[in-house]
Amino acid sequence: MSATSTRRDVLRWAVAGGAVLLTGCGTQAAPGAAGGPPRRGGRLRAGIVGGSAKDSLDVHAPVTHPDEARVLQLYDSLLCYDTDFRIQPALAEEVTPSADAKTWTIRLRQGVEFHNGKAVTAEDVAFSLRRIVDPAKPQAGAVGLAAIDPAGIEIVDPRTLRLNLRTPDAVLADQLAQYNNGIVPIGYDPKKPIGTGPFAFGSFEPGQQSTFTRNPKYWRENEPYLDEIVIIDFPDDTARVNALLGGQVDVIDQLPLGQIEVVRANPALKVLDSETGAWTPFTMRVDQPPFDDPRVREAFRLIVDREQMVKQVLGGHGVVGNDLYARFDPAYAKDLPQRKQDIGRAKELLKQAGKENLTVELVTSAVAAGLVEAAQVFANQAKAAGVTVNVRKVDSGEFYGDNYLKWTFAQDFWFTRSYLPQTAQGSVPGAPYNETHWSDPKFVDLIAQARSTVDEKQRAELIKQAQRMEYDSGGYIVWGFANQVDAHSVRVNGLVPDRSGVPLTSYGFRRAWMSA
Amino acid sequence: MVRLAVKRLVFGALILWAVSVVVFLATAALPGDTAQAILGREATPERLAALRLELHLDDPLVSQYFSWLGGLLTFDPGRSLVNGLPVAEFVGPRIVNSLVLMLTAAVVSTPLAMFLGTWSAVRRDRAADHVTAVVTLVLAALPEFVVGITLVIVFATGPLRLLPAVYVGTGQVTFVDLVLPALTLVLAVGPYIVRMMRATMIEVLESEYVQQARLKGLPERTVLLRHAVPNAVGPVAQVVALQLAWLAGGVVVVEFLFRYPGIGYALVDAVNNRDLPVVQALALLIAALYIVVNLLADLVSLVANPRVRTAIR
């Protein structure tokens, strides 16, 4: 596939259909390249970070990492991302926007069945979408699908439905590809989870472990290879790594930096290192002093030594950022100059803003790998510019407590997303996670235009303008993109690097197989 | 005796009630609520509102407390806010697991430590005593997790793969799962008992009744086992009780390290989730455990030393 192909092309191409498509959101590399042809059977035990009594199997409301991993086994969405973070058809065979991006037509793949044997119909899709956007109980994906009007969902025929949107949305496909917007049958009950995924529900102990058995009728050819998956919760890093080292699990996600060398040195284990578009920004509230002065924001961006950040925080497992997210978006502004540390200029800007010898509090929490570490490195770098950064580490309960999204200077973490879906999440007024309170009317206007622009080139142009604005005066400091580092036993094959930022090839156990 | 026991039980109940209030207020004061804790990163105002409604979090605190207390008095500690399971059902197996772990640790460490302490006291100021003293001092000074990690490296992830490094399963623990966590606890708790036993034994060995027993010409074995040890058991029981009560807290770190499905693990999780009914049930349980263990220790003292019967008012 050529690098210049646009999403629209992909979708159109999807209409053409073909054998290759059936492997869908996977790498096109032969899965058995190293270990011979894929072998069927076996049981994979996966140690997944986090997990808690609050664990859930609800397709639309995963809250922990193990939840994500489970959802990805049980359910499919209409579309999905491949390992290069390009949208591919999944349960939908074709998804087509109208020219004004106000109407989207979805055509379902033929012959897909739920775990209980019921065929997937347009009614099920309508039920799933309505469940997500239900105003009485909005689900995780509700924000992204905000344009969908539950009343405007038209069933055209059992395999086709039409979405009449409230507002134009040229990038709805991105949302339909989110794992938490999976398709479930009418009458879905999270306690008896039924989906179309590669594995069917076996057992579930919140905070402990869950099992899944092979779905023999899975729609993708040959997959899955394994008979059974065991997903085990591991809130503690040491315990998770010990389980891998002790041979009690076959794969783990989020290998801690300090253990990479240990795993590398172990001939029985392998490291899976994926470059991603996941980012852990510093968030400056543009409506609060001292960050209401754009000069201060720029000064802070100039304070950051990004190379050092990547080296110290990520141990080199990542790439530097340029204060912009969505690095895999085709419209990503590669032409903007790479920002580099410039303490002199930063001091000058602070002086102009009358904010010399500034002291700020940086709120951090160990809610994602590297946050607390990044905060410390930044605090150290800021000293050179005469800025005192007091790191305040709070527990996750407090971080997401009453001050969530209101911290003046804090951090956050995001998986890989394309530009417009990301702005809908965090960079426009009314976005649920607008932690920087960024609300420039001109920017809002640009985004709105882009969302309703179906033409790729025009849209890319608009996006670039918006990116320029954020680059110059936004509230984010995007210092880098962390690699996703996982580890597995050498017996596990088929897992490949993946750009999504979701660990273990987006928990793609359907493609994994165990060598003898 | 009966009056004493009743009085102690009433006091125990009062203490438990005070603990419940403290725990309730403390959990209520925790920043963030259950809904925020469940949704975490996904806590948008709309979803928060919907979840709060679902979880009855908007009820006033006092009514939440009393409905919980009322439930407790009818032996129904309510349901977990987080996963909707009845607390008893959710916590029950974990209590069993923790008790099994703690009891194993106690059953192994107590006689062993008492033996070592006695031995050390008998060999007072000799090489064996000094070696025991140094070893117990060092062990007592090492944090549990260091001991635990070391044990894991030695027995599980290193060249010797005799035992599981962590617990993997659905809540049913087997003997092999128990070995390393229990051993860690034994090494954490034992040294204190050894030292206390040694000190008490030295005191007892210097007592006049031991002198009298020796002057009767009894063999040293009899002097030790019949005359000295029973009189040391009483005071040491108090220390053992304190250590067991400590286990209730110390078990948190160990359970985390070994991913052991017990109450310590569940408590940290419940605090993180702001799962009020579970936190309260567990905190009350730990407090109750403390009270029961102390009662037991008193009982042991009573059995071991008939004089205490008259000494207690």
Next chain:
Amino acid sequence: MTTPERTEVLTGVRVRGLTVAGVPSGAPIVDSVDLDVRPGEILGLVGESGSGKTTLGLALLAYYKRGTQLAGGSVAINGVDLAGAAVRRMRGDAVAYIPQSPASALNPALRIRTQLGECGGDDARVREVLREVALPDTDVFLRRYPHQLSGGQQQRVAIAMAFLGRPDLIVLDEPTTGLDVTTQKHVLETVRKMCATYSCAAVYITHDMAVVAELTDRIAVMYSGRVVETGPARTVLRSPQHPYTARLLMAVPDLDGRREIRGIPGHAPSPVRRPAGCAFAPRCPLVVDRCRDEVPALEDGVRCFRAGVSRFEVVERVEVPVVSADAALEVRGLSAWYGSHQVLEDISLSVPRGQCVALLGESGSGKTTLARAIAGLHPRHGGEVVLGGESLPPSGLRRTPLQRRRIQYVFQNPYESLNPRKTVRELVLAPARVLLGKVPDGLVEDALSQAALSPELASRYPDQLSGGERQRVAIARALAAQPEVLVCDEVTSALDVSVQAAIVELIAGLRERKGLTLLFVTHDIALVRTVAQHVAVLEHGRIVERGPVAEVLAAPEHPYTQALMADTPRFDTSRFSQ
């Protein structure tokens, strides 16, 4: 008792050159002791506290407490040397020990049956010995734990334990300490009977000369780790050869009141600081230079260069007629409680100004409670305490400083009543500071000298003082407040006889010279005669008899007083010194 002299070599106990040293100081706690005890004979080992008598007693069983060790000499019983492996076999069999305090020497965790059973002998034998010591031999009794027995019963159990194995030697370490006189009498009778029955050699350790006089056949007097005089009891008591023995006898109170008591100045040295020569030299009235340089050897039963020079002098006591005086202190209808337990019932008492009333009673009679109620230390009482016509509030806290000042209280135990963290000066000043407001110059020195203490002691701490000095400090503290009435609560019971006599002399002198009114609480009927003009006998919280001392003691009317008079061992000088 009728054993011929010449058989002494093989039977009985033979101690030669026995030396027990402290660890690590090496100072001999027991120094070169030679003793012989024949079968059936009771040897009284007499000594004041710190003289090493208990250490010696244990050494006779080849037992050395931690911190002590055998440094030389030997103990042989019936010709068998008590050393090495033989010891354990012989203990409980050939040798037995009756401890000072059975309450702490009986194992609290074991039943009487178990503890008796360990001493050899079958069940029948256990019951037999129990009957011999006049204890019940029932199963109920045998099932008891030590704490369920009375003090006298505990002591009898200890005696039974000792005699179970029919020992050749039995060591009794002050076995009647803490028992009331009647119980003491019974226990002593039991001991005497048992020793005779079993024809065993007994060493009876005590500080009480009266007990020695009544019980023992021979005496060994210890001073600072050495036996200074030994011989048949009669001989030693009648004509003591060693100056220490002589002075010691003069200090023993006389129940019959014919003799004044005299204390020995100074105090006995600890083994670590024993002087180079004779240990008694610093206190000896007959000391010569040689005494200070050279340790005298034991010759003819005496360890003294000036043996025989000293004599036991009887200072005849002159009975002073009691003159009438107005009451300085009056108690009217006083009752007192501990919780719901009434300890005093309707006590009325009058203390004439300038005179001494002795409050006589055994432990538990309520005498200390009465004293404390008067001093305001026991507010839970009814009735009235009247001082100089003024009724005092029950609680000391409610009394005015003046009222508090006028009654001062001296406590029983000077080791307990002086705060060890304060200097003598601070101690003496404390009540004066609170009660007098302005402290006059020289108050401390004045009070100390009144209590016959050197002013140099003012900078010392109580731990640096001997027991007698401490009690003097306590008295000085009371005097510093310039009281009218001094309440002395068993002030000599924690002290040695020689010191007791000196304190009694001091108190009597204070009354005579300063006109102090005294309430003297004591359990020792022998002291009453020496100290007081009036006596009130207290039994179970009631005054059962009262009157002038001479009258009451000469012809006691109440059975209790009569029993006290009869059961108290007499140190009857007339028996020896005619």
Next chain:
Amino acid sequence: MTAAVAPASLLRTAARTGRTRVGLVLVALVVLTALLGPLVAPHDPTDFVGVPFGRDSLFGADNLGRDVLSRFLHGGQLLLVLSIAATVVGVGVGTALGMVAGYRGGWRDELIMRIGDVVLAFPQVVLALLFVSIAGPKVWLLVTVVGLSHAPRVARIMRDATLMVVERDFVKAAEVTGTRRLRIMTGEILPNVTGPLMVELGLRLTYSIGLIAALSFLGLGLQPPTADWGLMINENRIALTVQPWAVVLPVVAIAVLTIGTNLVTDGLARASAGLGRGVER
């Protein structure tokens, strides 16, 4: 005869035993490291000298590539200060309450001891966890929570000690003259409970060190990027097998300090018991 048992002489008596001396040396070693460490540290504790967990320098780098040795040398001061402060708070409050309970008795005794029971019913770690979670990890809060969680334990001991002293006649002697209660407590009782008091000080210091280190370890203690031993252990324990020094150095320091204070406490306990009983009189 024994000398007066002032605290100073208690220490002196204790220092005569070999173990106490070893303990004092160990404590001194760690205290000196903590006090002088910052002066001799080769780097600033927050400067980056290499890749995370790198092993270029003497003891390598930590999880952020900071010099382990420098962080170790900087990391002891605060722990010591906090432990001492918490100990002083705990033993101070506990002693005051224990003395009031023991001396005054009655409802005050009941009230104090029952409240103490409630506090005691929580394991110290759980108590600290709860309060630090509520108010956030603040230095004063750490000191207060750790201190106050000691208080009932100290109060129990001091109550018993006070009861023993109250029974003694010199307290009665002071009462009979009408000395004020506060004065009796400070002047008569307090100087006579210094034995158990010193032992408690030592013991609670040991526990404070452990507890504060444990809280730091659980991430509830001091704030990053502070160099702190407990925090160091927490930050680097994941790489124990790769870069052991970052964990081993603070663990050893804390262990040595604990062993040292334990030995000194032992010595104090023996000395005060010995003085009370009168060794070789």
